[in-house]
Amino acid sequence: MFSLDVVRTIENEKLTLEAPWLLKHFHVFFQAFFNSLPFLLSSLATTEVLQPYVEKQISLSCLLIVSLAVGYLLVRKQYLPTVISETTQAQFLQAAMPTLKEYGFDITKNNGKFLFASCTANRIHISDSFYAVYAQNAILVFCICELPFPFSVIKKRAVLASIKSRCKSG
Incomplete structure (x- = not known):
């Protein structure tokens, strides 16, 4: 999809992608x-x-x-972050990796600044995107689902709730 502008995403606390306006x-x-x-x-x-x-x-x-x-x-609303605080990057990755695999996301990029995963399971032209940006005090998580209304909200909530619960229990 588009590349992520990590600095502006952390400053604005909104998902900022590098692409033509x-x-x-x-x-x-x-x-x-x-x-x-x-x-x-x-x-x-x-x-x-x-x-x-x-x-x-x-x-x-x-x-x-x-x-x-x-x-x-x-x-x-999907472009606004879910903030996970009091969690280290290692704890977050330990909680997020199994959850993303469970929901069919393929990790595309994972470096010290952010994590990007996409899901095209059973769909050709529609993809769901997952971004996690590592800020100093928190982790900003974005789950962009391109499914129609009830399914987009359900999938986003399920993925984020699973990651949050695994972060708290781990």
Whole structure:
């Protein structure tokens, strides 16, 4: 995917990728559209049900805008870190490696600054990304899932909860 800008990620405490501005924003918008598909479909169904009561064009456009906004906010939330503090880098790696393998992530890069893993299990064009940036006092963890709405949130929470529990128990 894109390369990680570690320094700016630590400064901003937001995932910062090194890529052209337009390409990054197009990727986030496409991901938001894909993530909001369930909301878009429910908007279309709601518009058909409300047709006799409300003017169709106004309700459809408002519901579609709200659906895309919700999808965009869900995607942008993935770019905010989960902070794991009071854990050393070795403890984190000991907890994260088995979890990532369990969820089908392949570790692409692991150095003293960050960890990057991607998951394309059973999917060709959709990949999930996992970033961990090692700051001085904490570890910033990002799990970007490109699946549609309920699955993206479920996978992200499952991966992060498993890593947190293994860090605390280890």
